[in-house]
Amino acid sequence: MKHLTYCAVAPVLLAVAGPAAAHEDHCDAVIASVAEAGFADSVTVTCTDSHAVLTSDTFPDHELMTGIVGTNEQIPVPAEYSAPIILTSEFTGTPLTRDAALGVAVNGVPIYDYTGGGEVTEADLAHHQAHHDTVQTGQLDVCGGHAGRGDDYHYHTAPTCMIDAMDNTGEDDAIIGWAFDGYPIYGDNNPDGSAIAQGVLDVCNGQADADFGYRYHTSPEAPYIVQCLMGAVADFDQLPRVRPMTATTGDGAEPGRPPQGGVGNLVMTQNSDGSNSMDYSYQGQDYYIRYAPADTENCYDYTTSTVTNGGEIMQGEFCR
Template identity: 30%
Template structure:
């Protein structure tokens, strides 16, 4: 009798174990009474959200509607860092409970064979006990067969679990609006004004834009929060060109740029400069914190120039034509409608339907500036989970030197071409000036001379 109870309890525990391992990123719904924690940041600001995950020294907080914000650990106040540390260790401790090995299946379910194997082992032991001692019985004979069936069913149920993070783009179908295929002749007319610094071609699926990563306007001046990166040309050509889908398809669930696409571009400006999420990779509004130049851009870790704000200045060249294309294939207009009328109301994606079958975004001077959520279906890079996910295909930048660090107090005052393939950037800290002089040759050898505000110079050469 006693042994029977122990065995029943064991079976129950083994069956349930895999389902109670802590998972990162629970879901909260607005209006369900969820209380959000208030976190204090070093800069005095407060953010609301519940601790969701810890990855690469970044804290991911979740708030209403499952929106995620990612912030570096150091940005939290000392006291809140301690609290976060305790939450991280608690999550890690729970996760150390055997998760068992899991096999992903195409349907989004995964199978954990360990509970099944353990149950078989216990049943085997029971069978042997029964053989050696005819008095022992797990259950009266008439219930035994049924109970084995139930146990088997329970084991299979607990062994197969739905994966928490399935890609909504793979599991949902588009809404009823069927968007017409974009005419390549129209796109040609949009990009024409920026040739030959951009080149275009297309096949049945994509409109391809190749570019050097350099715009035909000045850069860098106006930045007051600088990571010491400077623009170098990029090879957005050939198989590394930008690809804009010619047939946009409405997504059933638009993916928000607040909790997605912290990597890579979300759109391509018609001058061949990529447009990134309005939030930088630390979850901050790049424009608001002074990271952007007078044209809404700055350089990334690969010394790659890109916008985070809407390049509304391009409208002086494009007129009423789009200033960009989102990577879901929908155009981005400036502050006017395609017919020149004043912009009408925008949805949460930062766009609206147009002429019954079309859809477009608008660039504006306020957050989210370009894309609030991807209205069209996009393919996601499976190797980087949200919010650090990115849209594929994507053109990639390549740097020549290791990533540089923020230079506190520096504001960029001047950026000029100082010769063939050579530039001089000047910055100011207080009343003193510093500079970065750099150049490259045909073999992709890059030379950077950094001169700090005390006049000290260092020159380094890198082969890209």
């Protein structure tokens, strides 16, 4: 794999008692970030010799999918996900890109770069990919996320609904997530509350940090959130991916494609029995995807009428 090297402010590394102490402190920081945000009941943090692993079902307790125009006709389905956060970070200044998650929010939802399908390559980092920008193309809901090809919910920009729901919302020193290279992710401001001056953030949307050596931020303008990793990540190509849904019975509907011109009135309804419905309109016609837990674990019964399948009503069971 070829890498590009960018100039960046060298991270400030604090003196610590030793590797073991730094490891323990980093583990404690990850655990505290989840607990202080109020997500300890839905996100489990387990520290190993090398990583803090955040495990969740990636299905956040906030509004989902509402407001999407450029829909891919995918829906969010709970998926067990374990995100490994390195406990001994090593800043390299050599950006790493990936067509999947680059980190995880403190509510357990994966964080991607701003593009819809991992179109940002190392050669593209210095140039905004406007035609792949999930914000500009209307692919994201009012909370900054959507369901991807694996029917997995994830964020591509600042997770605004999650931030609003955090117990420590409004606190600029609140960590909102962690990148896989072990560095924390903060909101639009510096942890001390000061504004981030234009041009300070590097190509990965990060800067030096006095406590962790380096940190990432969200931003109002592209790239909106982490778009690459500046730290070393062993086995980078082996980082986790959510297993996609596959048809086990029924019609085997075609994968969704973004309808030309976008859809309207897209709303997802979540019911107390675990069933969900995503309804929307296109060129004067109504369409929907309805699904509910099946008798088999990790399986869901679907009834759909989508633009992709010409409005035909299709039924089947899909499983992870």
